[in-house]
Amino acid sequence: MLGAPKQAKSGASMDARQLKVEAARAALAHVSDGMRLGIGTGSTADEFVRLLAEKVATGLTIIGVPTSERTAILCGELGVPLSTLQETPELDLTIDGADEIDPELTLIKGGGGALLREKIVAAASARMIVIADRSKMVETLGRFPLPIEVNPFGLRATEIAVAAAAGRLGLSGLVTLRMTGSQPFVTDGGHFILDASFGRIPDTRALSNALHAIPGVVEHGLFIGLASAAIIAGDGVQTVHAARKPGSSTDHDVA
Numbered sequence: 001m002l003g004a005p006k007q008a009k010s011g012a013s014m015d016a017r018q019l020k021v022e023a024a025r026a027a028l029a030h031v032s033d034g035m036r037l038g039i040g041t042g043s044t045a046d047e048f049v050r051l052l053a054e055k056v057a058t059g060l061t062i063i064g065v066p067t068s069e070r071t072a073i074l075c076g077e078l079g080v081p082l083s084t085l086q087e088t089p090e091l092d093l094t095i096d097g098a099d100e101i102d103p104e105l106t107l108i109k110g111g112g113g114a115l116l117r118e119k120i121v122a123a124a125s126a127r128m129i130v131i132a133d134r135s136k137m138v139e140t141l142g143r144f145p146l147p148i149e150v151n152p153f154g155l156r157a158t159e160i161a162v163a164a165a166a167g168r169l170g171l172s173g174l175v176t177l178r179m180t181g182s183q184p185f186v187t188d189g190g191h192f193i194l195d196a197s198f199g200r201i202p203d204t205r206a207l208s209n210a211l212h213a214i215p216g217v218v219e220h221g222l223f224i225g226l227a228s229a230a231i232i233a234g235d236g237v238q239t240v241h242a243a244r245k246p247g248s249s250t251d252h253d254v255a
């Protein structure tokens, strides 16, 4: 169940980048002095970093933990103070983008290839706020191919196991190795990514559990039970809250 969306601003049509900026700006209102902040990856998260840097320059004191090398570089360039998750293992809030968001705030992430660190950082945070433009909202996840981070060792065996696990759940579709030019894309953790075009995923938890059971799968891009709110920019900015019972499980729990 969802909390009632709040209409915070009536909107004229804004271009795609402007929508990302609007969502990022609204998220900044949740950041306060002294916070330990997880900082996401992607073009929407980049807009958040730019706005955050302006606040830092005028006196906001936060410490950020970046979810990727890319985000760490941008933060470094703009003067956002950083720590590591090793030094700062408990975070107050993570702000990150997403590729898809369903009404329960289950997400597909990993379009930018940072899903493993993004999930580790989100799981270490008391709250996660997702920022996105309205094109990311879907009734059922799966229009966007699901990124699955895998160990390069035994890649073909893992691809076969992923397809078989999906098939047992009635899912099928192309599973392709993400490439950068002629070479496999390599994540910050030194892994590869499979993009799985399964289409509509009616039972995200079942798929999550099935993928976690495959030894070559390092992590997948389904974020279940991690986002506490989504700030969605479209015709205005809406905040959607996840109504979740305390202690309810995330995708790291076994069903």
Ligand SMILES: O=C(CO)[C@H](O)[C@H](O)COP(=O)(O)O
Binding pocket: 040, 041, 042, 043, 044, 045, 096, 097, 098, 099, 108, 109, 110, 111, 112, 113, 114, 115, 118
């Ligand atoms: O999960 C991600 C990176 O791994 C991004 O948050 C996701 O791909 C959305 O990116 P963008 O804001 O550029 O649309």
